Amino acid sequence: MSRPRTTRDAASWTAFGGDLHLDLGERRAAGSGLRAALEDALRAAVQDGRLAPGTRLPSSRALGEDLGIARNTVVEAYGQLTAEGWLSSRQGSGTTVAGRAAPRPAGRAAGVRAGGRPTGRHDLLAGRPDLSLFPRSAWLASARRALAVAPHEAFDYGSPLGRIELRRALADYLARVRGVRTDPDRLLVCAGFGQGLGLLAAALRERGAGRVAVEAYGLPPQREALRAAGLGLAPLPLDCSGARTELLAELSGAAAGEREGRRRAARPGAERPAAERLGAVLLTPAHQFPTGAALAADRRAAAVQWAREHDGYVIEDDYDGEFRYDRQPLGAMQALDPDRVVYGGTAAKSLAPGLRLAWLALPDDLVEPVARLKARADTMSPVIEQLTFAELITSGRYDRHVRRCRLHYRRRRDRLVAALAERAPRVRVTGIAAGLHAVLELPPGSRPEAESVERARAAGLVLTGLGWYLAGGTPAPDAAPALVVGYATPPEHAFPAALDALCELLRTV
């Protein structure tokens, strides 16, 4: 085997190619289903090991010729199997059989989140969907339709709010699915909730806000975005009913009191401290990230009440509001007062983070400042993607996709819960009524959290401890060590191995 392995003469492929040819022969007579037959044959060959991980497949042109079928049929079959995670394709290096433990391509970890992201064999990092579910065919069909009907002016520099077609589609969708009360003129399309939050923070700073209240546990990059805009953070404690928003009035008052005290103490003409007015509270009401609690009704009311009385805003991060499993979804709290609550949503969980599609439903008086800041940063959202997403929504394809994902993730969750109940019964699983992740509380007497995370990493499991999300200060002394597990993250074929490794780890904690 010293001669080069070209795509046509690799031994393993040739043998397989023969088998495949026969399988397709039967279907060809029927005149249809060639692509499905090719997919089935390839899938079976990968599953039963005839095609080993790393095997390079022939080019679509070569295989098409071998089998006497259209090249496009091969391209589509390869695409589908790549989407399902059986094959792996990269420009310039052709299509190969995916390995279970295939290393991630270089470049991926480069610091989207503060500190970058660790890599390992079993990716259970919370906050991402199963990327193999991305609906490539539906997206392409919507792109085709969108490009066929788009007016020329769509390709021009656009409004900083985003395309009107998408804002119309979103206004309808959000009203129907999340109970959001808005209209297209108050929606802003952005490149991620993080960008939206940064713009909001800058707008709040312009109007004199000095601090924003955040949940005691949350995403570090979001806190970083607030700090980068010059805002201070005021952490709100959490309990099983979500953030303790009844403390907001006190937080406002405390700062006012401090300011007052300092002003009295200051010599006339001396430098004033930066404004510390509490301008907003950032909440994840549908499914607290990461602890998983739903914000109770009285807490929602208290937050809105605070905003009204203190000229403040509630920023509602509805990052996974579509994924609730055990009862009716909780409506968005934005509906309580669209003039005081900014609603933020994203396609990062429902479709894919790589799309960079998110949106804010803004109170009237924030539309102009946020849009102006977005225009100044020259970060309008690309038009074809916006029009495609609008078509995906209006055609009903998005609804179908979300339903399919919800079922998929609920099954994943049930498998996680069942496996842990059987193999690590002392671990308490919480926060699982919704979303794509769970919190695993380790039993009393366990190792410290950091040590468990270290052991997980050594076993090839990529996950974090609950402490990674803590907003400053130290956790309560009685806080149990806990791991945050993104059960949606691995592609389907990799989930069983990841679950197995997790259970193995948790047998001894």
Add this chain to the structure above:
Amino acid sequence: MSRPRTTRDAASWTAFGGDLHLDLGERRAAGSGLRAALEDALRAAVQDGRLAPGTRLPSSRALGEDLGIARNTVVEAYGQLTAEGWLSSRQGSGTTVAGRAAPRPAGRAAGVRAGGRPTGRHDLLAGRPDLSLFPRSAWLASARRALAVAPHEAFDYGSPLGRIELRRALADYLARVRGVRTDPDRLLVCAGFGQGLGLLAAALRERGAGRVAVEAYGLPPQREALRAAGLGLAPLPLDCSGARTELLAELSGAAAGEREGRRRAARPGAERPAAERLGAVLLTPAHQFPTGAALAADRRAAAVQWAREHDGYVIEDDYDGEFRYDRQPLGAMQALDPDRVVYGGTAAKSLAPGLRLAWLALPDDLVEPVARLKARADTMSPVIEQLTFAELITSGRYDRHVRRCRLHYRRRRDRLVAALAERAPRVRVTGIAAGLHAVLELPPGSRPEAESVERARAAGLVLTGLGWYLAGGTPAPDAAPALVVGYATPPEHAFPAALDALCELLRTV
């Protein structure tokens, strides 16, 4: 005619539908070309006025049924004619016959550029391509291919530099077409040159730059982006060889001298002035915007020399480098010193501004700071668009598109020059060896520039005077009044009327 005009019973349409049916009948026998026949018939009917502007066409489903052809064929024909500017389509309101003087849809003008953009019947505002040339079919074909081969991880949060596939394709393309010396690890994909410039400005500010030299005439939003990052501006005079970069050393020295003087004058401990170090110069070497000069070789050398000696950078805005008509394109000046010149390019002119695709080739020491600032703003570029553009380049479709556009715009330019020579021979046309716009110098004794711009607007012509681009200060007293005309902007069907209106205006200046 008081009953509602539905799509099926509008008199004008029914009459036309009959004609169309007959036309198609002949081609149907041949079994091919149905779509082309439908397009021809519709195009002819719009051209000769049988289908009046504003007429609503039947839905694709209804017309497909009427004609006994596949609905998709109708969708594609409508799409093509929309792309050519004959029809106008908007989601929710169906397909209508485009009007020559059709008003732009609302929302389009909303402040992408400082102060918004005026609207009128004949859009000759510089800085945009003919949007009807956008290669919808090629884009869709590339999207299909890109989606078929993309690995799952492409849909994850990406590197702030952009997808490696696109950076590889761009590195090759820029080396081949513009002589840029870079590699994929020093390329950064951004949402527009404006975003890239804003990130660069923030990075330069971080390293102590206080001012940036700009060309005496240039895009106001670019100057605004520099100012927003806290930088001062130092305008460089222009002549027919471009910016007078030999003055850069003096500008650096002047500031240093001023600083020194102030420092001597200051009482110890008193507040220092903000740093005023000249950190960079922003240039448009291939085709000065808007005056149109190419930066002479000695001026290029002087700028690079200054950057080396003063730890500064040259920012090369190569906004239309692909469009040079009368001789070989000038290579990018970045090749003179990739460690001192930042190269910036964009797909806004070669494809469409609405894509929000641009790129920077960065010196090594700016890669990390610029990428970090981009990640912090959470403005990664969408993956599908990046992969599609990469495929467009590597497949050769992008080259073909650019060649086609170059021919198209050269013809436009020749028509403009010929028409003005005949109908307004006293107007001097300059800056036309390249690009998508021309500067029309009005003859001695003309009205003041502002008055000519006012008259143009009154005649429905959207354009600006040269003074709109002035970087502060007043123009030289001997500066002739001049208009800047974007001859690429109107779609093909609207160009003759725009040219006619322009000549009519310039007959009397």
